[in-house]
Amino acid sequence: MADSREILLEVKGLEKSFGDRKVLNNIELQVAKGEVTVILGPSGCGKSTFLRCLNGLEPIQGGEIRYRGQNLAGNAVDWREVRQHIGMVFQNYELFPHMTVIDNILLGPLKVQKRDGKEALKQAEELLSRVGLLDRKDAYPRQLSGGQKQRIAIVRALCMNPEIMLFDEVTASLDPEMVREVLDVILGLAQQGMTMIIVTHEMGFAKSVGDRIIFMDQGKICETAAPQQFFTKPATERAQHFLDIFQ
Numbered sequence: 001m002a003d004s005r006e007i008l009l010e011v012k013g014l015e016k017s018f019g020d021r022k023v024l025n026n027i028e029l030q031v032a033k034g035e036v037t038v039i040l041g042p043s044g045c046g047k048s049t050f051l052r053c054l055n056g057l058e059p060i061q062g063g064e065i066r067y068r069g070q071n072l073a074g075n076a077v078d079w080r081e082v083r084q085h086i087g088m089v090f091q092n093y094e095l096f097p098h099m100t101v102i103d104n105i106l107l108g109p110l111k112v113q114k115r116d117g118k119e120a121l122k123q124a125e126e127l128l129s130r131v132g133l134l135d136r137k138d139a140y141p142r143q144l145s146g147g148q149k150q151r152i153a154i155v156r157a158l159c160m161n162p163e164i165m166l167f168d169e170v171t172a173s174l175d176p177e178m179v180r181e182v183l184d185v186i187l188g189l190a191q192q193g194m195t196m197i198i199v200t201h202e203m204g205f206a207k208s209v210g211d212r213i214i215f216m217d218q219g220k221i222c223e224t225a226a227p228q229q230f231f232t233k234p235a236t237e238r239a240q241h242f243l244d245i246f247q
């Protein structure tokens with residue numbers, strides 16, 4: 001965890017409903033710069049919805065989300081701008097199928113950020129080489145394995161120079177032999193001090209990458225703990241039950 005407790009993201013009393021069904025209830029969270037927060041919890045407990053709220057993909061019904069003090073709960077928020085600072089990678093790498101790898105990556109930097117082409121290309125190539133895929137830059141998504149596509153999706157998000165990265169079960173659709181190559185990229189980001197919120201069902205990874213674990217159940221945060229503590233002695237019975245199933 002970063003020494004300075006500079007808070008990048010602050011969530012207070014977040015409420016989210018679909019119709020009259022409440023799926024997030026009084027969520028509270030503070031994320032400091034450089035901190036890696038791992039969210040665990042059973043299927044349907046609200047993990048994806050929570051990340052989607054943080055990225056402006058779901059309107060919220062109550063509470064506050066602040067990024068560097070700016071309240072993102074209002075109507076006047078320019079999410080296109082905010083998403084340049086809070087990047088997100090999904091379970092199903094949503095690469096554009098008709099575009100090459102490099103064009104997928106450069107789309108945001110050139111069209112949204114209006115950056116210099118040469119400079120953006122240089123960064124894209126550096127990131128591609130970091131994930132071992134520079135030689136695939138002219139390939140189309142259909143020519144790549146799932147693990148390669150997911151590493152490209154991560155590079156695409158990183159090329160916008162976000163300050164925070166959100167990962168929603170990014171290895172859940174992958175064949176087992178490809179999970180490691182994607183997790184290793186995220187571990188590398190953690191070592192470089194990237195601020196991240198990671199939803200995963202990979203328990204070993206959660207333990208090694210997380211500065212802290214948040215355990216959610218039925219739309220609420222049940223428990224927040226250091227990984228060592230959470231995995232050896234969770235405070236709640238629900239978390240223990242969850243671990244019994246997943247470990």
Ligand code: ADP
Nearest residue numbers: 018019023041042043044045046047048049050
């Ligand atoms: P998780 O990611 O933890 O599996 P989700 O955030 O996907 O959980 O879902 C939380 C709850 O919200 C679930 O009960 C799910 O069925 C419901 N839900 C998610 N998205 C929608 C939606 N677009 N419309 C209605 N209900 C939804």
Ligand code: MG
Nearest residue numbers: 047048049169
């Ligand atoms: Mg989910």
